[in-house]
Amino acid sequence: MNITPEQIDLWRTMPSENQHLEFKEAKNQFDSRKLYRYCVALANEEGGFLVLGIADKPPRPVVGSNAFLNTVATASKIFTAVGFRVEVIEVNHPDGRVVVLQIPSRPKGTAYHYDGAYLMRSGEELIPMSEDQLRKIFAEGQPSWLEQVALQGLSAQDVVQFLDTQSFFELLNQPYPTEQSGVLERLLAERLVQQSDTGYAILNIGALLLAKSLHTFEGIGRKAARVVVYSGESKMDTLSDLTGGKGYAVGFRGLVQYVMGRLPQNEVIEDAIRKEVKLVPEVVIRELLANALIHQDFELTGTSPMVEVYADRVEISNPGEPIVPVDRFIDGYQSRNERLADLMRRFGICEEKSSGIDRVIEAAEFLQLPAPDFLVEHQRTVAVIYGAKDFKLMDRSDRVRACYQHCVLQWVLRRKMTNQTLRERFGLSERSGSRISQIISIAVEQGIIKNDPGAPDSRKYARYIPAWA
Structure with missing residues (x-):
């Protein structure tokens, strides 16, 4: 590929570095070992360009580079070190010398390593690829x-x-x-x-x-869902431990009913009538169970979807780390197992248009439950649903998490969060407006929500949207 100064300037105008483009200043030199590691990481991410002599922060001026003056010798050393060819190109830009390394993609089903480390990029760092990622690469071209x-x-x-x-x-x-x-x-x-x-x-x-x-x-058989019921808020005392036997589709209704039958009941008074209600509503259990079954990583062995019922919460988990970041669960959707998801949709077990998490959040808000929590553990994704808890008993993380989820849900519904909508979500009176403002301020400081730029310039009429919106 012929790299021109015009191409360099075009790259510089891009809003950010991406999977296939990395900038480094390297004014005087660039560590060879670091160079080899970047070549491996970019190749593992389907190839790209490493550009030396440009600042990696906007507006990315050309600073010039004296690294790797002999490009032919550099290309030879890279091949010896990593085992694949990288083209090293010198570009005489008007503002200084730029060195571009054009790195090819790894072959299908193959991952490159340097000194035994299969590398990838994570922000500014180079990190080893996870077992999950390596398994997917090595399985490319083979039946799932x-x-x-x-x-x-x-x-x-x-x-x-x-x-x-x-x-x-x-x-x-x-x-x-x-x-x-x-x-x-x-x-x-x-x-x-x-x-x-x-x-x-x-x-x-x-x-x-x-x-x-x-x-x-x-x-x-090891993929069957397992339901464990505990007597308290910890795993100390197990009341029951049952593993399902039927297929996911033909046994789904029975699984939901079994879990609902094992949930603790809370006594509430509604319209002067005392009645018993389940710890968590059925719609929440149904949606999260369907999610756990459909989005699990079937390549992982010795593990299965699990439902753990405690006195104050329910935890539903599945094997595999999510392919959508947990902070985008409400608005984002990408199925790990598309054909399975399609069949489950046609069976009426899940929806095609979303992951169902928005329905979970809606149910929690309607019933004024604490915000669900979504966690990523080692090779596992966990959804935690809490039973009823008074606002006064919620800690700071509970309130801020609810604020963020409410903001995203409003965004999904083509609305904007305000002090009033969040106050209503918690079931509080107008007198609690200042407390809600404090929660919103914390969420803004944490960088998870931001002021809507289209809203009036007034705290009274302020509107908020997710930070990524």
């Missing part, structure tokens, strides 16, 4: 876990015996075929089952969704 065969060499009768085909057609709102061949034709059309010269094969996705018993299929 869901598309692999769970059981093969089966007859048509075996398939009907192992899968709950009756529920399958009920979930699709379709009449059950009068002939067994019609059942197999639909399963084949949905790519839940394959046919070969040796008979039928049930794919993992078919077993996972429709199995009469997940434990019939080796390696899939």
Whole structure:
């Protein structure tokens, strides 16, 4: 590629560095080992350009670089160090010498390393890639876990015996075929089952969704959801521990009902009538359970979706770290397992247009519950839903988290958060306006929300939007 001064100036106008472009000043020199590490990291991120002699902060002036004066020798040293060719280009810009390293993408299914470290960029740092990321790279071009065969060499009768085909057609709102061949034709059309010269094969996705018993299929039984109930607010005393047996789709309704039946009940007075209500509403349990089943990382072994019921909260978790940042759960959506999500949507278990988290937040606000918390642990994503708690008992993090989630929800609904909307979210009177202002100020200071630039210049009429909006 011919790199011109005009191309350099075009790169300089970009709002920020990105996955394929990195700037470094390197006025006098640039550490060779650091150079090799950047080449590996950029190659692992599908290639790009490392540009030396330009300040990495806007407005990115050309400062010139005396690093790597012999570009041919530098290219040779890079190849010896990292094992792939990098083109080193010298550009005579009017404001100074610029060195551009054009780094190719790694081959499909391969990750590069330097001194044993498979590197990637994270902000200004170079860090080792996670096991999760490496597994995905090495599996490129191979069938995903869901598309692999769970059981093969089966007859048509075996398939009907192992899968709950009756529920399958009920979930699709379709009449059950009068002939067994019609059942197999639909399963084949949905790519839940394959046919070969040796008979039928049930794919993992078919077993996972429709199995009469997940434990019939080796390696899939461990994917069954587990529900653990504790007597208090810690794991000290376990009341029950049950692992599901049916496929996700055919057993989903039963799983939701089982969890709801194990939730603690709180006594409330409404319209002068005393009544019992569940710790958490069913819509929240349903949405978060569907999320945990659909968005888990099936490549991880020895772990499964879990529901843990405590006296004051419910924690629903799934294997794998999220592919959408937790602070974008409400407005963002990207399915880890698109075909599974599509089938679950058609079964009426989840929605296609969003992750359902917005419905969870809406329910929490309507019932004035504490804001749910979304956590990323080691190879695991956890959603924590709290039971009712008076505003006075909420700590600072509870209130600020609720403020941020309310702000994002308003944004999703094409509205703007105000002191009044947040006050109503907490169920407080107008006299509490100053306390709400304090919460908003903290959220602004933390950089998670900001003033709406289109709002009137008045504290009384101030509106707020998410910081990333």
